[in-house]
Amino acid sequence: MRFRASDVARDIGGRLVGPDVGIDGVSFDSRTIRPGQLFVPIIDQRDGHDFIDAAMAAGAVAFITARPSIGGAANAGGRSAIEVPDTLDALMRLAAARRGRSAARVIGITGSVGKTSTKDLAWAALGASTRTWANERSFNNDQGLPTTILNAPDDTEVMVLEMGMRGHGEITRLCEVARPSIGVLTRVAEAHSDRVGGIEGVAKAKSELVQALPMDGVAILNADDPRVAAMARLTDAQPLLFGETPGAHVHVTSVVLDHLARATFAATTPWGSVLVRLGISGRHMVSNAAAALACVGAVGADLDTAVEALADVRLTAMRMDVVRLRSGAVVIDDSYNANPTSMRSAIDALCDLPATRRIAVVGVMAEISEPEREHRSIHAYAAHRGVELLAVGTDWYGVAPLPDAAAALQALGELGEGDAVLVKGSRVAGLESVAASLVDG
DSSP: OOEEHHHHHHHHTOEEESOOOEEOOEESOGGGOOTTOEEOOOBSSSBGGGGHHHHHHTTOOEEEESOHHHHHHHTTTTOEEEEOSOHHHHHHHHHHHHHHTOOOEEEEEEOSSSHHHHHHHHHHHHHTTSOEEEOSTTOOSTTHHHHHHHTSOTTOSEEEEEOOOSSTTHHHHHHHHHOOSEEEEOOOOSSSGGGTTSHHHHHHHHTHHHHTSOTTOEEEEETTSHHHHGGGGGOSSEEEEEESSTTOSEEEEEEEEOTTOEEEEEEEETTEEEEEEEEEEOTTHHHHHHHHHHHHHHHTOOHHHHHHHHTSOOOSTTSSEEEEOTTSOEEEEOTTOOOHHHHHHHHHHHHTSOOSEEEEEEOOOOSOSSHHHHHHHHHHHHHHTTOEEEEBSOOTTSSOOBOSHHHHHHHHOSOOTTEEEEEEOOGGGOTHHHHHHHHHO
């Protein structure tokens, strides 16, 4: 038992109806409830209140509700409910209260590309010598971030919290809950740019993280991205720059790739010089690993054990998963998401593989400004790199589109030695089925 229903009611200003039960963790998804957890029904595309019975049957011991009729009936049924006006606000307030009682140092990570991979790398690097907790998958929004905080073990020393952005003010709101003392900014690029008025709007929205840091905090910034490096002027925190740009505090040199595009590189840091061998593919992962090393130094964790952990790290699924098929062909499953910057990086990774034929199966890049221009620029970039482009479900790339995953698989035909295939698109493209069929095939 980590806290009680009465503690929850007090922290969120709710009314407890039913027994004062012990609670061990929180979930907003009835399908993933674990016994002993508190269920928080979110009203979004579907009303989570409709799944309270399923959550309780799966082992939830209490639930929050914005429907008084459900809460009022809880006592008679022996169930514990906490009545509030708004369940999402209650989740955020509860996480803020629990964060206020935690001694853990919080690292916030954001960026248009690389934030989930950087979170994964930092989690592994820090976890080698400290008790570290981080978001599962991409739980980086108003629902996922507070849930991550609430499910952190009581003895957590460092929390690594990915922060997503789909509009101005969102990162500020997440920072009010998480109160990070260290902030990491990976890149500013065309991602969700249609929501914030273009790439300069993206930079402004992302900078909310560094502006939220305290004076005794640390702003870990990508020296290789001028928009990010310039954010050192926007924060009272100490800037700590990483990258290949001379003068970066965590300075990367001597990058070499192996036959699966896994990088080895040297890094000079304020805490010592190290040679890093990454267990994941893609040259662009070097920047993310450098950010992870900066996190290690910022919290005073052990640098050498961090480097060892980076050699064995595994990323969140559908991010630069490189698989060699029985036929000898190589598949890069990077199907989780896409924007123009990450698409170019993935194409570069494809080109870094030894192959005689390279094919990119691509889907729509969603929520970017000037989408047709950006998609056609990717087609041009692929052609310049000698990559054949198969577009699924969109004609924005300027090639005749394939209607679905089955058609894409048919167009690929028999793959063998010398073939390399990249699968990448935004979540709405659903291209993970193409990658799964190739790998499981």
